[in-house]
Amino acid sequence: MPEITIAAVAGSSAPSNPGHAAWAYVLADADFRPGVPVTGTPGWDTVPRAELVAVRELLRDTTGPILIRTRSTYVRGAVTKSNKAKKNLDLLEEIWALAEGRSVAVEHVYPDQRNPQLPLTEAADEAANLAAKEANEQTRRMPCPDCGREVLSDDGIFACGCGRISSGPERVVSHGTKPPKAKPKKKAQGQEPSPSARGRALGLAKKKESVAKKAAKEQGSYRATGTMITARRGGYCPRCKQSFPAGTSIVSQTEGWVHADC
Structure with missing residues (x-):
């Protein structure tokens, strides 16, 4: 064997x-x-x-x-x-x-x-x-085919910017620096927003509405803007900067619950 x-x-x-x-x-x-x-x-x-x-x-x-x-x-x-x-x-x-x-x-x-x-x-x-x-x-020490300098960066581009290595030490070509990255295209004015943009806008609107509801609940039960109710507990009027006790007539506004006469 x-x-x-x-x-x-x-x-x-x-x-x-x-x-x-x-x-x-x-x-x-x-x-x-x-x-x-x-x-x-x-x-x-x-x-x-x-x-x-x-x-x-x-x-x-x-x-x-x-x-x-x-x-x-x-x-x-x-x-x-x-x-x-x-x-x-x-x-x-x-x-x-x-x-x-x-x-x-x-x-x-x-x-x-x-x-x-x-x-x-x-x-x-x-x-x-x-x-x-x-x-x-050995490749890093190779001279640039254009200016003769022997300085290379780690990605194979000559530090002088004149040429670069394309396919290893046996093939050196002068291509200049790397082409710049393409910038994203801007949308024309009046163009319909993308579905993702519409979704983000809708989410932001819902978040603002949730914050308004939370602030309203701190003053009393939530009602639509302009509704008058009797406060179940004391609170603070953002318009006149005065507090109000329970039983006061208050009105729901965009900034919160205010005195009915404010």
């Missing part, structure tokens, strides 16, 4: 995802310890695609049965076809072609400190992260 190869793959990107991507794979030695990592930088890409590139390069560089360990459930499902892949088919078709006719198993490794399989995947992760950071720093 041929000897099986055990390896771990990983992908990373910096400073964001997508970003300056990097992949890595690590082969286990005879004592199942991590060997020397093999890394690469495919340019501006996503982490899942970088992980798939690591699998592709691993299959190209090895022969015979192989067990691939990864922290990505996506990679495991896509490579083994246990999940129906809809994206990254260009890479997956290459991987499936390389895996045809040989035993290829993919194992998901949980990040448990007591997991004996963890050192191999950790070594691959660390190598991919380091390669992505180095690729990002």
